[in-house]
Amino acid sequence: MDYDFDEDLKSLLKERADKVRENIASACKASGREASDVTLIGVSKMFPVEYAEAAFLGGIDNLGENKVQEMVPKIERFEQLDLHAKWHLIGTLQKNKVKYIIGKTHLIHSVNTVELAAEISKRSEAAGIVSDILLQVNVSGEESKHGFSPDEVSSVTEAINAMNGVRARGLMTMAPIQSYDGEARPVFSKTREIFEGLRSQVKDKETWDTLSMGMSQDYVHAVAEGSTYVRIGTDIFGKRDYGNN
Numbered sequence: 414m415d416y417d418f419d420e421d422l423k424s425l426l427k428e429r430a431d432k433v434r435e436n437i438a439s440a441c442k443a444s445g446r447e448a449s450d451v452t453l454i455g456v457s458k459m460f461p462v463e464y465a466e467a468a469f470l471g472g473i474d475n476l477g478e479n480k481v482q483e484m485v486p487k488i489e490r491f492e493q494l495d496l497h498a499k500w501h502l503i504g505t506l507q508k509n510k511v512k513y514i515i516g517k518t519h520l521i522h523s524v525n526t527v528e529l530a531a532e533i534s535k536r537s538e539a540a541g542i543v544s545d546i547l548l549q550v551n552v553s554g555e556e557s558k559h560g561f562s563p564d565e566v567s568s569v570t571e572a573i574n575a576m577n578g579v580r581a582r583g584l585m586t587m588a589p590i591q592s593y594d595g596e597a598r599p600v601f602s603k604t605r606e607i608f609e610g611l612r613s614q615v616k617d618k619e620t621w622d623t624l625s626m627g628m629s630q631d632y633v634h635a636v637a638e639g640s641t642y643v644r645i646g647t648d649i650f651g652k653r654d655y656g657n658n
Contacts, residue, residue, distance in 0.1 A: 417463035417490075426464070427471035429649045430455065433632070437643065440636035451636055454501050456628075456646035458483060459653045462490045468649065469498050477522075477644055479504025481513050488517050503585075503625075503644055505559055508532045515540050522585040522625050522642075525549040525559040527572045534578030543578060547585040547625055552603045558587060563607055567614060574616040581615055583623030583641070584608050588631050597631040601638035608639075 430453065438448040455473040457465040458480065465476055465487050476498045478484035484500060491498055499519035506514075506523055514521070515536045524530050524546045537544040548569060551560030561569050566584075573581050586604040588597035608624055615621045627635025627643040635643060646653070 417461075418467040422463065423467040423471045426455075426468045426473070426649055430468070430471065430473055430645075433643075433645055433648055436633055437636055440633045444637045446636070446639075450641060452642050454503070454642055454644045455649050456503065456644050457487070457650060458504070458646065460650050462487045464650055465498075466491070466494065466496065469496055473649070475499045475501060475519070475642075477501040477503045477646075481506065481510040485513055485517070501642075501644075511536050515544065516542055518544070520545045520547065520582065520623070520625075520642075522547045522644075523549050523559070524579075525561065527569055530569075530573050530576060530579055534576035537578030543580050545582050545620075546573075546579050547583050547623060548573075548581060549585045550604055550607060552586050552600045552607070553589050555589060560586065563603070566607055566611065570611055570614050574614075580617050580620060582620055583625070584611075585625035587628070588626075588634075590630070598634040598638060601626045601631075601635045601640065605639040 433453060437451050441448045452475055454475045454477040455468045456477040458478050484502060488500055500517060501520050501522055502514060502518050503522045506529060508529055511532045533544050533546060548566060549560035550566055551558045552563060584604055586600060588600040604626060605624060612618060612621055624640050625642040626640040629645050629648040632643040632645060
């Protein structure tokens with residue numbers, strides 16, 4: 414098979430991912446968890462498809478993207494190469510883009526309105542599937558971040574319980590980007606508290622099992638507070654060039 418990358422790139426990304434996994438294992442051990450409880454998502458946003466290919470073939474089965482228009486071509490290229498990654502949409506999703514990703518994502522992390530959940534449900538039902546989603550919660554209260562406030566998540570959960578095309582698996586949150594060590598952890602702790610409080614409300618209690626928390630700068634703290642998915646970009650793929658974005 415003719416892939417789009419060289420072996421040096423694959424080795425580099427694997428080395429970086431292995432280091433992240435070591436840190437995850439250490440954080441799990443310190444908090445009485447198993448390393449297998451946490452799944453690493455390699456966030457390949459803004460990197461060309463060859464980086465995603467190299468990461469996948471280097472052992473990163475779960476890949477994340479922020480934008481539909483970037484994720485779909487990568488999925489199509491993977492299909493051409495007969496590579497079967499689990500794709501996660503982790504960025505803001507617009508209602509008019511939902512139709513492009515139904516049946517293509519393993520998990521949609523960023524459901525931040527009831528209307529968006531309803532659109533995903535409608536499109537999923539039409540396709541004969543149930544889409545797994547997470548509710549994005551803005552625990553830090555930053556105006557620059559999307560997500561439900563902690564006070565409204567309960568009523569949102571009730572609304573989503575009535576939808577047949579989606580299955581709420583848990584919550585996603587982000588700590589303040591410029592936060593110090595002591596600032597990120599309370600955000601993750603509060604999210605876990607909300608997650609546990611909603612367990613009695615959700616329709617599918619057995620599959621209410623997912624906390625998507627932690628990025629390159631704070632994933633160790635997220636793991637300590639119960640994260641089951643960490644979304645790692647910079648620590649695996651390197652720094653991004655935001656000059657044209």
